Amino acid sequence: xxxxxxxxxxxxxxxxxxxxxxxxxxxxxxxxxxxxxxxxxxxxxxxxxxxxxxxxxxxxxxxxxxxxxxxxxxxxxxxxxxxxxxxxxxxxxxxxxxxxxxxxxxxxxxxxxxxxxxxxxxxxxxxxxxxxxxxxxxxxxxxxxxxxxxxxxxxxxxxxxxxxxxxxxxxxxxxxxxxxxxxxxxxxxxxxxxxxxx
Amino acid sequence: xxxxxxxxxxxxxxxxxxxxxxxxxxxxxxxxxxxxxxxxxxxxxxxxxxxxxxxxxxxxxxxxxxxxxxxxxxxxxxxxxxxxxxxxxxxxxxxxxxxxxxxxxxxxxxxxxxxxxxxxxxxxxxxxxxxxxxxxxxxxxxxxxxxxxxxxxxxxxxxxxxxxxxxxxxxxxxxxxxxxxxxxxxxxxxxxxxxxxxxxxxxxxxxxxxxxxxxxxxxxxx
Numbered sequence: 001x002x003x004x005x006x007x008x009x010x011x012x013x014x015x016x017x018x019x020x021x022x023x024x025x026x027x028x029x030x031x032x033x034x035x036x037x038x039x040x041x042x043x044x045x046x047x048x049x050x051x052x053x054x055x056x057x058x059x060x061x062x063x064x065x066x067x068x069x070x071x072x073x074x075x076x077x078x079x080x081x082x083x084x085x086x087x088x089x090x091x092x093x094x095x096x097x098x099x100x101x102x103x104x105x106x107x108x109x110x111x112x113x114x115x116x117x118x119x120x121x122x123x124x125x126x127x128x129x130x131x132x133x134x135x136x137x138x139x140x141x142x143x144x145x146x147x148x149x150x151x152x153x154x155x156x157x158x159x160x161x162x163x164x165x166x167x168x169x170x171x172x173x174x175x176x177x178x179x180x181x182x183x184x185x186x187x188x189x190x191x192x193x194x195x196x197x198x
Numbered sequence: 199x200x201x202x203x204x205x206x207x208x209x210x211x212x213x214x215x216x217x218x219x220x221x222x223x224x225x226x227x228x229x230x231x232x233x234x235x236x237x238x239x240x241x242x243x244x245x246x247x248x249x250x251x252x253x254x255x256x257x258x259x260x261x262x263x264x265x266x267x268x269x270x271x272x273x274x275x276x277x278x279x280x281x282x283x284x285x286x287x288x289x290x291x292x293x294x295x296x297x298x299x300x301x302x303x304x305x306x307x308x309x310x311x312x313x314x315x316x317x318x319x320x321x322x323x324x325x326x327x328x329x330x331x332x333x334x335x336x337x338x339x340x341x342x343x344x345x346x347x348x349x350x351x352x353x354x355x356x357x358x359x360x361x362x363x364x365x366x367x368x369x370x371x372x373x374x375x376x377x378x379x380x381x382x383x384x385x386x387x388x389x390x391x392x393x394x395x396x397x398x399x400x401x402x403x404x405x406x407x408x409x410x411x412x413x414x415x416x417x418x419x420x
Contacts, residue, residue, distance in 0.1 A: 011420070014259045051279055054420055080276025086215040087208070098204035099284050 001027035001144060003048075003070070003176060009041045009056035016067065017043045019056070022037035023193055027063070027144070030167070030187050035142035035195030041180035043174035044195070045147045049076040064144060075138045076129070079153075080191055081130045089114055091151035092122050100141045111166060112159070127154040135163060137198040138170075146170055148179040152186075160186060201286045202294045209298030213264070224306040227260040231314045242319045249318035250328060250379035254372055256314070257307045257332055258365070261404055264303050265343040266360055268295060269351040271416065277349075278419065288415065293408040296344050304336035320383065327382030327389060331396060335375040338400040341407030343365045348411035353416050371399050 007018040020041040033041045048059065052073030052119045061070050062139075081150060083092045091103060097103040109115045112132040115123070125133065131154045138146060146167070152160050164186030167177055179185060182184050208267045214220065234252045235245055272278040311332050312325045320328065346364035350356030377392040 046279075049279070050281060051282065066284070072285055074283065076279060076283060078276055078279060080274075080279070082273075082276040084208075084212055084275070084277075084281050086212055091208075091211070095204055095208045096280065099201045099281070099286075101285055102200070 001060075001061070001147065001176070003057050003061050005048075005059045007057035007059065008044075008047065008054060008059065010040060010049055010052060011055045012043055012046055016055075018195060021057075021195075025176050025178065025191075026175045027176055030171055030190035032177065032185070032187070032190045032192045033178065033195060034181040034182070034192060039195035041195055045076065045078075045149050045178065045180055047050050049074055049147050051076070061145075070145070073143055074147050075141070075143050077134055077138060077146070079149055081132060083122045083130060085121065088107075088119050088121050089125070089133060089169055090118040091128045092133065093140060096137045098136075098142045098146065100143075102143060103140035105136075105140055105165045106138040111139045112162065113115075128156060128159060132159055137147065137164065139166060144175045146175065146177045146179075148177065148181075150181055151179055152181070152183075168193045201284055202290060202417065205281075205291060206298045208250065209295055210302055213298065213302040214363060220302045220306045222258045223263055223303040224310050225257045227307050228257040228310065228314065230259060232317060235278075235317065246321070246377055246383075249315065249320040250324075250331075250383065252318060252321075253311060253314060253328065253332070254335075254375050257304075257311075257336055258278070258372065260307055261303055261336060262341060262361055262364065265300060265340075265347045265356045266350075266357040268299055268347040269369045270347075270356065273351050273419075278415065280419040282416075282419075286418070288412040289408045292344060292348070292411045292415070293404070296340050296407065296411075300337050300340040304340055307336060308332045324349050324351045324379070324383035328379045329400055331375045331382075331393060332398050335371050337339075337376070338396070338403045339368055341400075341403040342371070344407040344411040345414065347350040348414035351415060355378070374399065 004024040006022050008021040010017045035041055035043060043052060047054060048070060052134060064073050080084060093105050097105050109118055112135050114132055115134060151163060156164060167187055170177060221259045231252055236413060238244060282288050308329055311329050315325045315328055343364045346360040350360045353359060374396040378389055378396055381387045381389045381392060
């Protein structure tokens with residue numbers, strides 16, 4: 001599997017965020033996207049998730065499912081957590097697991113250590129716990145590409161090392177990870193894409 | 199199919215748990231209709247004549263109530279982003295949300311319509327056809343309202359803009375709904391033609407609404 005972008009350009013709100021961006025990533029590889037605030041890291045991830053239109057260039061996935069778009073084969077972990085406060089932890093996760101194509105909820109909650117809070121309404125979760133619940137979604141539903149926008153924000157040290165283990169498992173299974181981050185997230189051997197003026 | 203049902207179930211669960219749920223729309227309907235005899239006066243003949251029109255207007259306004267938050271909450275917490283990455287096309291996801299909205303807002307209106315018909319001195323024989331017109335027409339109100347809700351999704355207080363956008367589009371539904379109800383009550387005009395046109399409007403909006411709303415959401419999210 002290979003995800004490649006050629007000469008990508010993105011325009012948001014009339015402002016050109018980035019142009020002429022090219023990269024290529026194979027299955028089992030990770031890419032860290034770094035750069036100053038406003039350099040377009042989140043926009044690049046949203047572009048790959050199909051949420052922002054490509055102004056120029058081509059984004060292709062070779063070796064994935066033929067009929068599905070790139071967005072349908074990726075998990076997007078953004079700044080917002082997509083959880084409903086009125087639903088419990090397990091109800092939130094079960095909904096996303098069912099909607100995104102099926103997966104086991106209980107092992108995913110164990111993987112992020114939220115099994116004890118399964119019946120708590122999501123309104124009572126702390127920021128770190130909400131982030132862990134979002135990560136549980138990535139574990140529950142199997143998709144080859146992970147698009148992570150600052151995944152370690154709000155996580156304590158134990159949760160960060162759990163996340164690093166989950167990311168290593170994803171790479172070992174042939175998936176790929178593209179993570180926008182300001183600092184190291186525990187993935188050794190990841191390539192780096194630095195956004196900014198050429 | 200599983201994804202569609204999961205979305206409908208989630209939306210219905212949220213509608214019941216948050217903000218008073220299905221009962222709130224029905225209570226608003228009740229209040230609006232109860233105020234009319236106070237405003238118009240105890241003229242029973244007049245009330246009987248305008249009864250169906252008042253019920254339809256009440257149903258319209260009650261449907262509009264919950265439309266405001268239909269997409270706004272999903273947009274604000276990032277759920278809309280993820281709904282677009284499912285295997286289901288966005289049009290179907292939007293239709294699922296509309297179905298859940300109708301089941302929790304439109305259907306309760308149909309069910310309490312006979313009680314309100316009593317308050318407006320609508321003849322007993324006419325309540326059946328009246329409920330039927332509401333049953334056939336309230337889906338159109340929801341699915342047309344979808345379009346306005348999708349267009350105003352990024353606005354914080356989009357409620358009024360939503361009403362301005364949606365109400366003109368629902369005028370045909372209103373006209374044929376009231377015409378069908380009146381035909382059943384008063385009658386020389388047959389019930390069939392306006393009722394079938396009402397059904398046609400609902401069926402057309404079932405397709406046009408989600409397609410237009412999905413297009414509006416994609417543009418709004420960029």
